[in-house]
Amino acid sequence: MxxxxxxxxxxxxxxxxxxxVAEDAxxxxxxxxxxxxxxxxxxxxxxxxxxxYLTGAVKKPGVYEVPAGTRVFKVIDxxxxxxxxxxAEALNLAxxxxxxxxxxxxxxxxxxxxxxxxTSLSGSGTEGLxxxxxxxxxxxxxxxxxxxxxxxxxxxxxxxxxxAKAIISYREENGAFKNIEEIxxxxxxxxxxxxxxxxxxxx
Numbered sequence: 729m730x731x732x733x734x735x736x737x738x739x740x741x742x743x744x745x746x747x748x749v750a751e752d753a754x755x756x757x758x759x760x761x762x763x764x765x766x767x768x769x770x771x772x773x774x775x776x777x778x779x780x781y782l783t784g785a786v787k788k789p790g791v792y793e794v795p796a797g798t799r800v801f802k803v804i805d806x807x808x809x810x811x812x813x814x815x816a817e818a819l820n821l822a823x824x825x826x827x828x829x830x831x832x833x834x835x836x837x838x839x840x841x842x843x844x845x846x847t848s849l850s851g852s853g854t855e856g857l858x859x860x861x862x863x864x865x866x867x868x869x870x871x872x873x874x875x876x877x878x879x880x881x882x883x884x885x886x887x888x889x890x891x892a893k894a895i896i897s898y899r900e901e902n903g904a905f906k907n908i909e910e911i912x913x914x915x916x917x918x919x920x921x922x923x924x925x926x927x928x929x930x931x
Contacts, residue, residue, distance in 0.1 A: 778827030782807050783875070785814035785835040797824045800831055800900070815839035818877040820893060820900075828903035834877040842879030870930040873911055874904040885924045891916050905931045 778796045780803055783789045787808030794803055801821040810816055813835045825831070834842070871880055873895060881892035891914070898914045899905060908929050912922050 778825065778829075780825045780827075781830045782833075783830070784833035784877075785811045786833050787811060794825065796826065799824060803831065804833070811835070813837070815877075815879075818879055820897060823897055823900045826901055826903055829900045830874050830904055831900070832875045832877060834879065839877065839879050842877070842883060871928055872931065873908065873929050874899060874931050884928050886921050887925065907931060 776796055777793055778798075779791055779793050780798075781791050782803055786804055787810070789807065792803055792806050794806065799821070800819060800823050803825060804810060804821070810833065815834050815836050815838070818834050818839050819831070871884060873881070876895075878889065878892040878896060881887050881895055882889060887895075894914050894916060895911065902913075905911060908926060908931055909922070911917055911925075911929070912919065
């Protein structure tokens with residue numbers, strides 16, 4: 729609808745559309761953002777979000793897009809929360825996530841089995857850990873360091889709770905490990921320890 733108020737010339741017509749008043753494009757504020765500034769803002773907005781893969785004992789596993797730096801417990805909330813059988817203590821819920829992070833929440837049975845396994849292994853020496861065929865961890869397959877929980881990582885030779893948590897914190901902050909050698913970037917894991925676990929882990 730076009731209205732022309734008394735005293736207006738044709739060049740001063742005001743268009744009223746959907747309740748919003750918009751003057752002729754020639755009257756736009758020249759100080760508004762340029763197309764380059766708009767593109768830059770869009771790129772900045774993109775950089776502020778990241779994709780996180782949440783799996784395990786949560787109500788809605790899947791890939792979630794969240795603001796960079798979101799805490800693990802918030803990502804779990806976005807998924808509908810933990811299942812009743814989830815072992816939340818296996819994770820650092822206060823850790824900040826980064827793009828490409830994998831967060832796996834073990835269930836209670838899985839967590840307790842891993843705890844029992846660790847207890848029995850700690851009393852049997854390194855022979856119990858290396859009893860499997862070459863390339864296997866404890867004869868039960870390789871441990872994926874991108875998805876393993878604290879308890880699963882503690883089943884590796886020489887990996888205690890603090891180092892297991894350090895591994896998980898590293899992948900949450902830096903994304904998934906690209907190869908097993910990258911685990912040496914984790915604080916406390918040097919060549920000596922890596923050589924003990926290299927045949928037990930995978931990515």
